[in-house]
Amino acid sequence: xxxxxxxxxxxxxxxxxxxxxxxxxxxxxxxxxxxxxxxxxxxxxxxxxxxxxxxxxxxxxxxxxxxxxxxxxxxxxxxxxxxxx
Amino acid sequence: xxxxxxxxxxxxxxxxxxxxxxxxxxxxxxxxxxxxxxxxxxxxxxxxxxxxxxxxxxxxxxxxxxxxxxxxxxxxxxxxxxxxxxxxxxxxxxxxxxxxxxxxxxxxxxxxxxxxxxxxxxxxxxxxxxxxxxxxxxxxxxxxxxxxxxxxxxxxxxxxxxxxxxxxxxxxxxxxxxxxxxxxxxxxxxxxxxxxxxxxxxxxx
Amino acid sequence: xxxxxxxxxxxxxxxxxxxxxxxxxxxxxxxxxxxxxxxxxxxxxxxxxxxxxxxxxxxxxxxxxxxxxxxxxxxxxxxxxxxxxxxxxxxxxxxxxxxxxxxxxxxxxxxxxxxxxxxxxxxxxxxxxxxxxxxxxxxxxxxxxxxxxxxxxxxxxxxxxxxxxxxxxxxxxxxxxxxxxxxxxxxxxxxxxxxxxxxxxxxxxxxxxxxxxxxxxxxxxxxxxxxxxxxxxxxxxxxxxxxxxxxxxxxxxxxxxxxxxxxxxxxxxxxxxxxxxxxxxxxxxxxxxxxxxxxxxxxxxxxxxxxxxxxxxxxxxxxxxxxxxxxxxxxxxxxxxxxxxxxxxxxxxxxxxxxxxxxxxxxxxxxxxxxxxxxxxxxxxxxxxxxxxxxxxxxxxxx
Numbered sequence: 001x002x003x004x005x006x007x008x009x010x011x012x013x014x015x016x017x018x019x020x021x022x023x024x025x026x027x028x029x030x031x032x033x034x035x036x037x038x039x040x041x042x043x044x045x046x047x048x049x050x051x052x053x054x055x056x057x058x059x060x061x062x063x064x065x066x067x068x069x070x071x072x073x074x075x076x077x078x079x080x081x082x083x084x085x
Numbered sequence: 086x087x088x089x090x091x092x093x094x095x096x097x098x099x100x101x102x103x104x105x106x107x108x109x110x111x112x113x114x115x116x117x118x119x120x121x122x123x124x125x126x127x128x129x130x131x132x133x134x135x136x137x138x139x140x141x142x143x144x145x146x147x148x149x150x151x152x153x154x155x156x157x158x159x160x161x162x163x164x165x166x167x168x169x170x171x172x173x174x175x176x177x178x179x180x181x182x183x184x185x186x187x188x189x190x191x192x193x194x195x196x197x198x199x200x201x202x203x204x205x206x207x208x209x210x211x212x213x214x215x216x217x218x219x220x221x222x223x224x225x226x227x228x229x230x231x232x233x234x235x236x237x238x239x240x241x242x243x244x245x246x247x248x249x250x251x252x253x254x255x256x257x258x259x260x261x262x263x264x265x266x267x268x269x270x271x272x273x274x275x276x277x278x279x280x281x282x283x284x285x286x287x288x289x290x
Numbered sequence: 291x292x293x294x295x296x297x298x299x300x301x302x303x304x305x306x307x308x309x310x311x312x313x314x315x316x317x318x319x320x321x322x323x324x325x326x327x328x329x330x331x332x333x334x335x336x337x338x339x340x341x342x343x344x345x346x347x348x349x350x351x352x353x354x355x356x357x358x359x360x361x362x363x364x365x366x367x368x369x370x371x372x373x374x375x376x377x378x379x380x381x382x383x384x385x386x387x388x389x390x391x392x393x394x395x396x397x398x399x400x401x402x403x404x405x406x407x408x409x410x411x412x413x414x415x416x417x418x419x420x421x422x423x424x425x426x427x428x429x430x431x432x433x434x435x436x437x438x439x440x441x442x443x444x445x446x447x448x449x450x451x452x453x454x455x456x457x458x459x460x461x462x463x464x465x466x467x468x469x470x471x472x473x474x475x476x477x478x479x480x481x482x483x484x485x486x487x488x489x490x491x492x493x494x495x496x497x498x499x500x501x502x503x504x505x506x507x508x509x510x511x512x513x514x515x516x517x518x519x520x521x522x523x524x525x526x527x528x529x530x531x532x533x534x535x536x537x538x539x540x541x542x543x544x545x546x547x548x549x550x551x552x553x554x555x556x557x558x559x560x561x562x563x564x565x566x567x568x569x570x571x572x573x574x575x576x577x578x579x580x581x582x583x584x585x586x587x588x589x590x591x592x593x594x595x596x597x598x599x600x601x602x603x604x605x606x607x608x609x610x611x612x613x614x615x616x617x618x619x620x621x622x623x624x625x626x627x628x629x630x631x632x633x634x635x636x637x638x639x640x641x642x643x644x645x646x647x648x649x650x651x652x653x654x655x656x657x658x659x660x661x662x663x664x665x666x667x668x669x670x671x672x673x674x675x676x677x678x679x680x681x682x683x684x685x686x687x688x689x
Contacts, residue, residue: 016197019121019135041550042136045196045491053193164542164560175425175446180482187485194489200548200677202486203395205447209678212545218560220541221680222454223447225425243461244541245568 005076012072015050016043028072036071044069056084087242088276091154092253092267092287093147095123097260102150116260120146127153131214138179138201139262141210144170144255147266148211151251155268159215166217166249167241168208170266171224171234172256175204207255219247229254229263231284238269238279248272254288292464293522295532296686298380300373301629302366303513303616304339307351308373313633316641317661321615323497323509329400329479333488337497339511339617340479341366352435360431361398361422366514367432367476374472375436378518379530386528387440388518389468390433391459393451393475393621394444397425400480432476440468446621449582450541450676451475452515453624456684457539459519469524474516474625483620484510490549498585500611501594501657503648508584511617515625517632534632537571537669537687540564544679550588555596557681558582558673562600565683571669573601576685578640578663580631580672583611584618593673594653603654610658614644624674624682631670632686638667 009023016039030036033044047069051057057079059065068078094101100109100123109126111119120142124134129149137145148168152159179201186195200206205223212221220241226233234254241250253266265288269279277283301308304322305315315322322339329340343351348365352372371390380386402423405416421427429444445451445458452475459471487493487510494507525532542564544557551557566573582593590611597606612630619626634641643657668688675681 017135018132020132040547042197042200042490042548045489048491049193049195049489162545168543183486184482187481194485196486196489196491199486199489202482203446203448203677205676205678205680206548207678209543209545209548209680212543212679213547216545218543218545218557221447221543221678222445222541225444225446227426240458240461240465243465245564 001076001080004079005072008072008076008079011050011054012047015046026072030071032069032071054085055079057082087269087271087279088273089267089279089283090270090273090276091151092265093150094287095143095147095262095264097262103154136197137210138182138198140176140178140204140255140257141201141207143257143262143264144207144266145210145214147253147264148251151266151268152215157215162216162218164218165246166251167219167244167247168211168217168221169238169241169250169252170208170255171226172204172254173226173228174256174258175225176202178258211251220244229288231281231288235281235284242271294460294463294536295520295522295525296517296534296536296632297520297525297530297532298374298376298378298518299516299629299632300370300377301513301515301626302341302370303619303626304341304511305615306342307369309629309633312630313637315615316630317639319642319644321497321644322511323617329481329484331481331484333484336484336488336493336495337509338479339509341512354435359418359422361401361428362478363394363397363400363476364428364431366478366512367392367428368435370474370476370514371432371436371472371516374516374518379528380518382436382438384438386470387438388470388472389441389443389459389462390429390439391443391445391455391471391473392429392432393446393455393624394425394428394477395446395448395451395621396477396480396483397428398422399482400478403481428476447680448676448678449618449620449623450674450680450682451621451624452626453628453674453682453684454541456517456536456624456628457541457682460536460539463519463521469521471519472516473519474514475622476514477619477621478512479510492586494585497645498614499645500581500583500585500614500643501590501650502646503650505585505587505590507586508613509617511619513616513619513622513626515622515629517625517628532689534635535687535689537685538565538569539682539684540568541680541682544681546679549677551592551675553592555592555599557679558593558596558675559599561681561683562596562671562673565671565685569685569687571685574605575669576607576671577665577667578631578634578670579607579609580627580641580670581609581611582673582675583613585611585613589675590650591652594650598654606655608640608658608663609655610641610643612641627672627674628684628686631672635667635670635686635688638663
């Protein structure tokens with residue numbers, strides 16, 4: 001799981017162009033949206049693309065994705081259970 | 086008499102702000118890296134910059150330098166400034182990037198790239214950063230044309246309540262940057278006369 | 291201030307070609323939204339509002355010879371422009387020297403998408419299509435079909451393009467640069483923007499439901515519409531019958547997000563307020579608002595709140611979105627919806643907001659469900675909000 005979390009942080013940084021941030025800067029359990037990294041609606045959509053591209057997980061409804069994208073930890077948990085890649 | 090109160094010229098070889106070259110440490114890498122180097126020099130503290138496409142980055146940086154030079158108050162909503170840019174390649178630089186994400190062999194359309202497949206988004210980015218609520222527009226011309234630009238900048242001034250127009254040429258394609266952003270003010274004691282000759286001079290020098 | 295008259299207009303959308311077909315569809319509450327017929331996209335499940343004619347059929351209707359390279363966007367533009375010029379009594383290759391200002395973002399992309407793989411092969415048959423890709427060329431092809439235009443300009447500010455073309459044309463008349471300005475826009479569907487909007491997850495898999503609480507997104511459409519604007523002097527000299535006035539307009543930047551609108555609709559409030567001020571009208575003078583009303587959760591809430599702020603919580607005039615008929619015609623929306631608003635005013639009816647069932651609780655008003663206006667329609671307002679926070683409002687008045 002630790003390996004996945006690190007990998008995921010690197011992928012998030014790249015996908016969302018978070019140039020000034022390193023994996024160490026991202027708190028695994030901190031909120032991704034509003035506070036924490038302060039991601040916005042377009043970032044949420046890119047995370048949906050990331051899930052499909054890297055893990056083969058299709059998320060159709062951005063609204064339902066709120067729980068999954070709460071933090072890096074919740075994302076990693078969901079990926080572990082549902083990945084097809 | 087309208088005046089050009091500040092201007093910034095960014096090309097592949099030079100950055101000029103009001104006639105002077107800021108001391109930016111360039112590594113020699115072209116394109117996006119070069120724009121990031123200008124951003125770091127400015128220390129703008131605006132991470133959203135990194136999400137922008139190259140056209141928006143280039144227009145944003147030149148605007149940022151112009152507005153800083155004028156001590157522009159970016160905290161107060163401003164309905165008396167308009168933003169009018171033009172170029173010849175529209176958003177083609179980002180269009181190509183988006184096209185690459187809808188390749189049938191590698192089909193992952195990117196929303197954050199698609200957002201920038203409209204040339205006027207750069208005017209939106211400048212407006213968001215600086216709380217500018219005046220008119221915004223973007224023109225596509227065959228080439229840099231000071232006379233045509235003069236016409237539509239004049240047009241921007243014809244709207245009631247508009248005292249300043251942040252305007253210019255924001256061309257970016259395939260690592261090639263050709264940007265001139267000016268602040269033109271209706272009334273100002275300082276600055277150079279706003280006319281076609283001076284627009285050409287700023288662009289050509 | 292110099293009066294600006296509308297002396298002609300033309301339109302082609304999923305409702306059909308021409309004002310008669312458009313009026314009939316509006317009166318009969320017949321939407322043009324349905325499955326994709328012409329665009330070869332894998333997203334065939336997404337409802338769209340395509341014009342009910344193939345590109346070959348459009349070519350025949352426009353009278354463009356088979357050998358001439360042309361794009362769907364330009365063909366639509368030629369047909370709509372033809373109707374507008376005819377209504378205004380302007381012949382081809384005239385000596386009036388009008389200007390043409392057209393909004394488009396897709397331009398000739400629909401052709402380039404179809405043929406670019408073939409362009410990469412030694413087969414030279416399709417190479418010329420690259421020449422028609424450019425937005426400016428699209429306008430040129432439309433203008434050249436009729437000839438006689440003094441100046442051409444192409445605006446590309448996304449979904450507010452055609453509305454901004456109207457502003458530009460009006461300002462050119464007001465500042466004496468021209469006495470006749472033909473303004474509008476044309477946009478056809480393309481895989482590029484269908485995929486793009488889809489990836490932003492703002493397309494509804496069902497027909498859109500503007501101002502409905504269950505709304506889930508927009509449906510893309512295609513269309514073209516042009517209006518002939520003239521100075522008072524030109525109207526008098528030509529002895530032409532003016533149809534209505536361009537009373538006022540306003541453009542403002544929302545300055546909030548690249549593609550989303552601010553929660554309270556700040557940019558919309560500014561553009562509507564500017565337009566009212568320029569028209570010398572009070573909010574209470576507006577008899578119908580043709581909303582931008584895309585049917586996305588974000589827009590309709592934002593625009594709804596803006597309408598309440600401008601008109602007063604309990605005095606919002608009849609509002610509807612006709613995107614439930616034509617889909618979102620993107621760059622052409624500003625002129626398509628201006629023509630629809632003028633048709634509503636001249637024929638004294640309110641275009642019903644289709645697919646509305648569930649009220650939005652945060653809004654004090656409900657969209658139009660009954661065609662009969664509560665009072666004669668004298669002034670109509672239309673909103674067009676583009677990505678980049680580019681918000682435009684136009685007001686037309688009866689003479």
